[in-house]
Amino acid sequence: MIEALLTIILISSIFMSGVRRIKLITAGFIFQSAAIGLIVLKLGYETGKVDYYILGILTIVTKVIIIPLIINKSVKKLKINREMELIVNGFVSYIITGIGIMIAFGLLNKSQDNFLKTGIALFIIGVLLMVARKKAITQMIGFLIFENGIVLFETSLSKMSLVIEAGIVFEGLMLALIMGIMIFHINRTFDSINTDFFENLKE
Amino acid sequence: MYIIVLGILFLFMIVTPLILKNLKITGFVTIFGAVLVLGIVFKIITLVSGGNPLSYFNEFFYIDSLSVVQLLITASINIIVSIYSYKYIGNEIKEKIISNRRGKFYYFLFNFFVLFMMFIALTNNIVAMWIGLEGTTLTTAFLIGFNINKNSLESAWKYIIICSIGIGIGLIGILIFVNAYSNQDGSDVLKWSHLVKNSNPQSTYAIKIAFTLIFVGIGTKAGLAPMHTWLPDAHSEAPSPVSAMMSGVLLNLALYVILRFYIITKHIPGLQNTKWLFIIFGCVSLIISSFSILRQLNYKRMLAFSSVENMGIIALGLGVGSRIAVFGALLHSLVHAFGKSMLFLTAGNILSAYKTKRIDKINSLIKTMPINAVFLILGMLVITGAPPFPAFFSEYYIIVGTVETGNYIITALYSFCLLLVFAGFLRVFIKIVFNTEPGVKYAKMEVDKENTLPLALCFVSIIIMSLFMNGYLSNMINNAVSIICD
Numbered sequence: 001m002i003e004a005l006l007t008i009i010l011i012s013s014i015f016m017s018g019v020r021r022i023k024l025i026t027a028g029f030i031f032q033s034a035a036i037g038l039i040v041l042k043l044g045y046e047t048g049k050v051d052y053y054i055l056g057i058l059t060i061v062t063k064v065i066i067i068p069l070i071i072n073k074s075v076k077k078l079k080i081n082r083e084m085e086l087i088v089n090g091f092v093s094y095i096i097t098g099i100g101i102m103i104a105f106g107l108l109n110k111s112q113d114n115f116l117k118t119g120i121a122l123f124i125i126g127v128l129l130m131v132a133r134k135k136a137i138t139q140m141i142g143f144l145i146f147e148n149g150i151v152l153f154e155t156s157l158s159k160m161s162l163v164i165e166a167g168i169v170f171e172g173l174m175l176a177l178i179m180g181i182m183i184f185h186i187n188r189t190f191d192s193i194n195t196d197f198f199e200n201l202k203e
Numbered sequence: 204m205y206i207i208v209l210g211i212l213f214l215f216m217i218v219t220p221l222i223l224k225n226l227k228i229t230g231f232v233t234i235f236g237a238v239l240v241l242g243i244v245f246k247i248i249t250l251v252s253g254g255n256p257l258s259y260f261n262e263f264f265y266i267d268s269l270s271v272v273q274l275l276i277t278a279s280i281n282i283i284v285s286i287y288s289y290k291y292i293g294n295e296i297k298e299k300i301i302s303n304r305r306g307k308f309y310y311f312l313f314n315f316f317v318l319f320m321m322f323i324a325l326t327n328n329i330v331a332m333w334i335g336l337e338g339t340t341l342t343t344a345f346l347i348g349f350n351i352n353k354n355s356l357e358s359a360w361k362y363i364i365i366c367s368i369g370i371g372i373g374l375i376g377i378l379i380f381v382n383a384y385s386n387q388d389g390s391d392v393l394k395w396s397h398l399v400k401n402s403n404p405q406s407t408y409a410i411k412i413a414f415t416l417i418f419v420g421i422g423t424k425a426g427l428a429p430m431h432t433w434l435p436d437a438h439s440e441a442p443s444p445v446s447a448m449m450s451g452v453l454l455n456l457a458l459y460v461i462l463r464f465y466i467i468t469k470h471i472p473g474l475q476n477t478k479w480l481f482i483i484f485g486c487v488s489l490i491i492s493s494f495s496i497l498r499q500l501n502y503k504r505m506l507a508f509s510s511v512e513n514m515g516i517i518a519l520g521l522g523v524g525s526r527i528a529v530f531g532a533l534l535h536s537l538v539h540a541f542g543k544s545m546l547f548l549t550a551g552n553i554l555s556a557y558k559t560k561r562i563d564k565i566n567s568l569i570k571t572m573p574i575n576a577v578f579l580i581l582g583m584l585v586i587t588g589a590p591p592f593p594a595f596f597s598e599y600y601i602i603v604g605t606v607e608t609g610n611y612i613i614t615a616l617y618s619f620c621l622l623l624v625f626a627g628f629l630r631v632f633i634k635i636v637f638n639t640e641p642g643v644k645y646a647k648m649e650v651d652k653e654n655t656l657p658l659a660l661c662f663v664s665i666i667i668m669s670l671f672m673n674g675y676l677s678n679m680i681n682n683a684v685s686i687i688c689d
Contacts, residue, residue: 127368130364139364143367146367150375157382161393164331164393168333168337171334171338174341175337175340178341178345182356182363185351185356186360189356190356198357200353201354201357201436
């Protein structure tokens, strides 16, 4: 069960790393977050800890429902559909993603912990989306993938109290929200959310 | 007890701008609250001065001499900046640059920002320290983009993207760090005070990787050199009081979090080499920033690069590791906080009078704004380490430390960079203050007298610091040094 969900996470992240349509990226993100939420709930069911239930429900409510809704709404409002020019094109992104996953699973092949490996793969893919895409909204999704990786990482390593864990998740979500508001302001000031226009500040 | 009082105070200060319409009262409440916070911090300092740490709430909050230094910096800069903000925000509203609603929003975010910084200094839980740092990212993102225009939004977006990746990497490091102690009791493993006493991790290799990740990740937030790219943009585009607060206090606190982890790793046998991270990143910061200072056209950007340089100095002092160098580093973080706030606030006054950040557009400040010009020169002398001011002693102690440990190449590099910075600052500020263009008549500006009280406060604090250096201050810093070195 958990293996299958981890596979969904990996496949969805490979999918997201190459496509151009923001709607498709969002759909991939929904699948990924749902899988992570289910994994955390399953862990909660197995260990009987309340922490996991709360973390899982929080993940599903915010990342499967609220954030995709906001993204889709703003995509409609801002009239953007796809990334036009990519800094790293789709094909190369797929290859980098593949290499990233290979590195994550190869480096830790001694460890039995698949969460850890998947988490590291998600870090690589999230950072790739943040640096290799021009639209601010895709960069935000990249950050959210990174954040998903942190949730996985946390569930595998954690021995923290609920308050601390909730703090970490909550602040990630706040950061996503702030990015959303800032994208709105950027669109109003620059008439675009392409980060190409960010060239005023140089020496 | 004191923690609860602090919490209630901050709650009050955060809620006030939300419910009150009148910005003047909000400003007064913020100033008044800041004074009370400083009072509590002084009380805490007297309690800790014997060398015994305090702990509250099952050791969730833990105050020792090292955190006291950070608390002192945060609380005193907070007063100065909130006094400055009162007139600054009033002025912006009078000139119709921002609306009343955004003024309230400013105070709300500002108080939250200070709360998170106090939280970092007070807490004992290593993950909670991270939460505090992330909280400062959340609050300052909007403060940097406060004047919603092209430049500020660009810098704010850059800040969010770079710092959130950095902080995320830091969290990965912290999680690996905690996991390396899985042989120990689960409830204690997150407590710094516990880890520092029982540092026998399962694998030192994991700790090595974790500390490197923490250093690089949180070093992004501290503005150390290869990761500093967000800093000049953010500090030059943010409103001046926010730049003062970020440069004087926030960078320090990020370095303080790294230092807390460093103290734990130092006690583990086989990991002495981690000090080279501090030394190398410090040197790279010094070199990059000192050459960048020479070619700046924008004075706020130049001050921002000077922050990178000073963070490099502090990191270098901490990495060298002999008692005198660490003393110098801690003293320097105090002096830098006051000196840099003074410079940024003066720059804010100049900016609001001239409406430009370009160095070549400002001439003969001594005739147009004499009071600010004097403070600008004094601030420059403080920050570059001219002899009568304490920055001279701190930088000198670090030189002594490098010679003492036999790192002569670093000594040479360090002195050379300091010289470059001094030359760069002199060139720009002499030009700004004394240069007269032929045929132009310079009249004294009326705005000169406005908002000079906080500058004077900064300068008086620096003077007090140099007078009490042999008494209370050196006692406090020496206690902190023995936490780091022993």
